[in-house]
Amino acid sequence: MINQVLEITKKVIDDLSGKINNLLEIVSKKGLSSFELPDTAYGIPLIYALEGIKINNVEEIRNFHKEILYRLKKQDDLNNLALAYLYIGEIYLTLKYINQENKETTYYGFIGDTIQRTLGVQLVDGRIPAVAVLLGELNADNLLKIVKELQEKKILTFLVGSVAQELIKTSERYGFEAYVVPVGTELEQTLYVVDWAVRASLIFGGQTPGQKDAIIDYVRKRVNTFAIAFGQINELAVANALGAMFFACPVITDQDLPEIIINDIADYPLLVSEKDYSRIVKKAIETRGLKIVVEKPPIPLSYGPAFEGERVRKEDTFIEFGGQRTPAFELVQMKDLAEIDDEKIHIIGKEWQSRYEKGGQMPLGIIINVAGKKMQKDFEPVIERQIHTFINEAEGLWHIGQRDINWIRISKKAKEAGITLEHLGVILTTMTKAKFRSIVDKVEVYLYVDQEDVINLREEARKQYKERDLRLAKLTDEDVDRFYSCLLCQSFAPKHVCVITPERPGLCGAFTWLDAKAAYEIEPTGGNQPVEKGNLLDPVYGRYSGIDEYVKKYSGGETETINLYSIMENPMTSCGCFECIVAVVPEANGVLIVNRGYSGMTPIGMKFSTLAGMIGGGVQTPGFMGVGLNYITSRKFLKGDGGIRRIVWMPKEL
Ligand code: SF4
Ligand code: ZN
Numbered sequence: 001m002i003n004q005v006l007e008i009t010k011k012v013i014d015d016l017s018g019k020i021n022n023l024l025e026i027v028s029k030k031g032l033s034s035f036e037l038p039d040t041a042y043g044i045p046l047i048y049a050l051e052g053i054k055i056n057n058v059e060e061i062r063n064f065h066k067e068i069l070y071r072l073k074k075q076d077d078l079n080n081l082a083l084a085y086l087y088i089g090e091i092y093l094t095l096k097y098i099n100q101e102n103k104e105t106t107y108y109g110f111i112g113d114t115i116q117r118t119l120g121v122q123l124v125d126g127r128i129p130a131v132a133v134l135l136g137e138l139n140a141d142n143l144l145k146i147v148k149e150l151q152e153k154k155i156l157t158f159l160v161g162s163v164a165q166e167l168i169k170t171s172e173r174y175g176f177e178a179y180v181v182p183v184g185t186e187l188e189q190t191l192y193v194v195d196w197a198v199r200a201s202l203i204f205g206g207q208t209p210g211q212k213d214a215i216i217d218y219v220r221k222r223v224n225t226f227a228i229a230f231g232q233i234n235e236l237a238v239a240n241a242l243g244a245m246f247f248a249c250p251v252i253t254d255q256d257l258p259e260i261i262i263n264d265i266a267d268y269p270l271l272v273s274e275k276d277y278s279r280i281v282k283k284a285i286e287t288r289g290l291k292i293v294v295e296k297p298p299i300p301l302s303y304g305p306a307f308e309g310e311r312v313r314k315e316d317t318f319i320e321f322g323g324q325r326t327p328a329f330e331l332v333q334m335k336d337l338a339e340i341d342d343e344k345i346h347i348i349g350k351e352w353q354s355r356y357e358k359g360g361q362m363p364l365g366i367i368i369n370v371a372g373k374k375m376q377k378d379f380e381p382v383i384e385r386q387i388h389t390f391i392n393e394a395e396g397l398w399h400i401g402q403r404d405i406n407w408i409r410i411s412k413k414a415k416e417a418g419i420t421l422e423h424l425g426v427i428l429t430t431m432t433k434a435k436f437r438s439i440v441d442k443v444e445v446y447l448y449v450d451q452e453d454v455i456n457l458r459e460e461a462r463k464q465y466k467e468r469d470l471r472l473a474k475l476t477d478e479d480v481d482r483f484y485s486c487l488l489c490q491s492f493a494p495k496h497v498c499v500i501t502p503e504r505p506g507l508c509g510a511f512t513w514l515d516a517k518a519a520y521e522i523e524p525t526g527g528n529q530p531v532e533k534g535n536l537l538d539p540v541y542g543r544y545s546g547i548d549e550y551v552k553k554y555s556g557g558e559t560e561t562i563n564l565y566s567i568m569e570n571p572m573t574s575c576g577c578f579e580c581i582v583a584v585v586p587e588a589n590g591v592l593i594v595n596r597g598y599s600g601m602t603p604i605g606m607k608f609s610t611l612a613g614m615i616g617g618g619v620q621t622p623g624f625m626g627v628g629l630n631y632i633t634s635r636k637f638l639k640g641d642g643g644i645r646r647i648v649w650m651p652k653e654l
Contacts, residue, residue, distance in 0.1 A: 206617020
């Protein structure tokens with residue numbers, strides 16, 4: 001079997017080489033020479049990562065193409081063939097991109113660095129446990145079922161080939177937020193996913209381009225991918241499969257084909273057949289050896305982060321609460337264990353059932369009472385902030401805002417599917433318990449729907465919000481007796497350690513000190529660990545002996561010491577998912593800050609993507625640093641270097 005695969009791949013390489021020569025001629029005639037793929041600092045990424053050659057002009061493509069063919073002539077074993085196909089496919093796609101007049105299409109095509117960084121934290125903390133590629137041909141019915149199953153399992157799915165077209169034809173939501181991404185209709189475009197996955201090694205892994213073996217090993221072990229191929233497997237699909245297998249990505253096919261096992265690459269089969277569509281996703285997950293836990297409340301709707309970003313528009317709304325239309329608020333409060341009737345949902349209001357059934361608008365006060373032996377008052381806002389996610393993850397439910405400016409909508413479709421007011425409570429009790437299992441032993445939800453009640457209780461709630469804010473605002477690095485680390489990104493960036501203090505949140509923006517503290521209580525062996533402060537060695541730069549010891553140990557000895565409040569002297573390391581980059585502008589004796597979504601140029605002649613490429617991977621780069629958005633307004637922002645007055649440039653949007 002494998003020999004056949006190799007033979008076919010050879011043929012595909014020949015075909016593509018012919019096409020490449022044609023394209024080279026056309027492109028040269030047009031006088032196109034240098035090029036840049038959209039939103040990447042890595043040239044043609046796969047070639048740059050593995051070979052260390054950054055290709056940015058057509059002449060270099062021509063030379064590298066020759067080089068591949070020459071290497072293949074010398075040795076055409078499995079490794080060389082797989083690599084040759086990957087490179088040649090990538091070159092072919094790049095030339096087509098250069099040659100293409102209108103670069104806008106419905107499909108995603110080449111995937112930029114920004115998306116890799118944005119999804120970084122989700123990839124490492126398990127919110128996205130795997131990446132799937134669906135390719136080939138399948139009818140819409142089966143396809144949608146499989147896509148839903150993958151969405152519910154939180155797997156990021158790329159579609160290539162006729163399945164991509166099929167999905168777009170349905171009216172289903174797609175895009176990165178929906179976890180379903182139609183890449184393109186040509187099978188070669190599978191390489192765009194490979195290209196993207198490989199960049200994780202550079203962006204997070206701190207690998208140096210050209211360290212071929214280390215990078216291949218990184219992708220095989222750390223990037224959880226699998227592919228499912230539907231329908232007849234043509235020659236191109238075979239070559240793609242070889243490329244996937246080379247990166248230890250198992251391919252599940254619905255055709256009758258013998259299993260392929262390659263011990264040098266993975267200890268699981270790399271080609272597996274499964275004809276039953278209701279089992280095919282499970283088969284893929286099993287084969288790759290993934291454990292995926294799905295926490296879903298018992299409601300008649302699909303549920304999961306893939307449905308979080310979906311909007312419910314006015315005309316699709318069955319009923320809405322809050323949003324300045326009716327009084328509303330949401331509050332989590334800690335109670336004694338004895339005070340709570342566990343998992344009970346109380347709906348309080350006159351004739352609430354018939355009022356709900358009518359639809360339209362309704363007041364709503366949500367109070368979630370929680371109790372637990374390890375619960376603390378400080379965790380109330382941490383849990384409360386999750387209400388947003390809990391409700392949004394239900395398909396057809398929409399939530400924005402928080403506290404007393406919240407706004408909830410239930411779509412007509414969700415109502416038709418049978419969603420009741422009580423289900424809102426069910427979502428909140430189930431998910432609070434699931435997510436905060438080790439701090440919340442009991443939970444109870446009150447839903448108030450009478451105007452007067454909501455207004456009165458909202459006043460009470462406002463007092464509590466205020467108290468909390470005061471407590472938080474007063475919290476300084478000096479006040480607390482310990483900080484917290486975050487090691488979540490180590491699964492991608494093994495040398496990176498985030499130290500999170502009250503005045504310096506994690507650089508991805510996902511963790512404040514309180515979040516990290518709660519996370520530690522929730523999962524004492526998890527990614528957030530207490531860091532004892534030790535002695536304060538330098539109050540201006542923010543250097544503590546306890547932090548130094550911790551960082552040295554957990555960076556594997558790579559980082560000896562860090563200053564919490566400096567970019568110049570031993571700054572904190574960066575992984576790859578920072579919200580913003582701070583960079584020194586020497587001629588202005590100041591710093592600039594650029595946010596991840598900004599694609600324009602900065603005054604130092606580098607775009608976000610280029611800057612980001614210089615600082616990831618858990619190394620200290622004096623003069624450059626990744627930070628969380630909220631650190632910018634902290635009193636400790638670059639305190640050692642002069643603070644906020646040193647900022648000389650930011651994009652308007654930031
Ligand atoms: Fe990664 Fe730091 Fe965010 Fe943790 S806080 S997820 S280590 S960037
Ligand atoms: Zn990170």
